[in-house]
Every structure is written in structure tokens, then in C-alpha cells.
């Protein structure tokens with residue numbers, strides 16, 4: 476479904492991705508891990524066709540995602556319908572006057588006859604049906620994230636790219652999201668800094684290093700149990716512990732504290 480070959484990207488003269496290659500089969504669920512600034516959001520935007528690679532290529536369903544392809548009306552519509560990106564900051568995705576309009580926006584744009592039914596179905600599926608008439612900017616951070624997700628799902632995409640979907644969610648809602656995503660019949664690539672969630676979100680992990688290269692592609696569990704790899708990826712933290720008068724410091728990979 477996705478083939479990334481020797482992908483490079485940079486902003487001005489700063490590299491953000493260097494020589495990244497991987498493949499994803501339809502139906503796989505993967506997590507994308509890495510320290511702040513290593514290039515996760517950039518990679519998702521490239522996969523969604525919003526940024527162009529500086530070198531290398533990205534293929535989706537056998538076709539190269541190139542500026543030329545995204546200019547061709549039919550190919551562009553199909554790609555936009557099949558590939559959805561949930562931004563790290565949901566505010567940039569919400570611009571309609573009501574939650575209902577927000578979720579119905581995509582299906583309406585595509586002229587789908589069942590836009591109304593889809594909006595109501597996906598609003599209920601993510602649990603925001605009671606906010607349908609509210610302006611999105613009046614919602615809490617977690618509610619906005621759910622509305623943004625419902626707006627993507629209303630297009631019934633084949634590939635979902637989720638950038639920190641659990642960042643604004645409380646523990647109960649995070650548990651709900653993990654189960655909800657596990658049951659969704661889509662190919663899924665999700666970023667998270669919550670390592671305790673990583674294994675639940677994907678059996679396979681892609682890990683970007685701070686040098687912007689792909690430093691791991693394999694079983695999530697094996698990565699998470701390898702402290703040397705976690706430290707190399709800057710995904711472990713050390714902090715002081717006090718035991719009475721004694722104080723010491725050691726590595727952790729679990730969430731704080």
C-alpha cells in the first residue's frame with residue numbers, strides 16, 4: 476500500500492528526514508516513534524501528499540505521489556478520499572461553523588448522497604453527537620481531537636495517518652481510542668510519545684532517530700524491551716530518585732513519574 480524509497484526532506488537548509496525507506500502492506504497497523512523534532516509529523520505530511528520529498532519517492536497503491544499526480548483531478552480526488560491525516564494540532568483542521576458541518580464537510584465536498592448519514596454515524600461512533608450544533612472552537616482539546624477524527628472517518632479512508640491522537644485525551648478516552656482504532660478496518664500509522672500505548676497501537680514500530688534517519692523497523696515489543704535502543708532513540712529518560720537520605724538516578728522508558 477505504501478512504498479517509501481530513500482526519502483529525504485528538509486526545511487530550508489535543515490534536514491528533517493534522511494534516506495528513509497520502508498513498506499507498509501494494506502491492513503497493517505504501525506506506530507511511528509521518535510524524539511521531539513526527529514521528523515514524525517513531516518513524514519506523515521509527506522505520506523498525505525501535503526509536503527513533497529526533496530529526494531526519493533513515495534508510492535501509494537502503486538502510483539507515485541508526485542505533484543503531477545496530485546494535479547490530476549480524478550487521481551487527486553481518489554487519493555484525498557483514501558488517505559486521511561489527523562494533525563497533531565486539531566485546531567488547524569477545524570474551520571466550519573458547527574461540529575455537524577465539520578464532520579459532513581468531506582462527504583459534501585465529494586458530493587456523496589449520504590453525507591448526512593455519514594456525519595451522524597461517525598459523530599456517534601466517536602461520541603460527539605451531543606455537540607453537533609456547537610461551534611468547534613468552543614470544544615475542549617480532547618473533544619476537538621475526536622471531531623477531527625470523525626471528520627476524517629466520514630470519508631471512510633483506507634489509510635489513516637494519526638499524529639499524536641491521544642495527546643489531549645484523558646486515560647479513559649485513551650483506552651476507548653486504542654480499542655476503537657484496533658477495530659477499524661483501515662491501514663494505520665500512528666505517532667505517540669506514550670510508550671505504554673505503542674504496543675497497543677501497532678505490532679510493528681518505525682523509529683526515527685534524532686539524526687532524522689530510520690533507526691528501527693520491526694516488532695514494537697522487541698524495541699520497547701531494548702533499553703539500549705530506547706536510549707539511542709532518546710526515548711528513555713533519567714531522573715533522580717530519593718530513598719530517604721539516598722539519591723540515585725537511572726533510566727526509565729515508562730511514562731512519568
Ligand SMILES: Nc1ncnc2c1ncn2[C@@H]1O[C@H](COP(=O)(O)OP(=O)(O)OP(=O)(O)O)[C@@H](O)[C@H]1O
Pocket residue numbers: 486487490491509510511512513514515516517518563
Ligand atoms: N514549517 C517548518 N519550517 C521549518 N522547520 C520545520 C517546520 N516544521 C518542522 N520543522 C523542523 O523539522 C524538524 C522535524 O519536525 P517534525 O514536526 O516533523 O518533528 P516531530 O518528530 O513531529 O516532533 P514532535 O515529537 O515534537 O511532534 C524539526 O527540527 C522542526 O523544527
Ligand SMILES: [Mg+2]
Pocket residue numbers: 515516517563638
Ligand atoms: Mg510532531
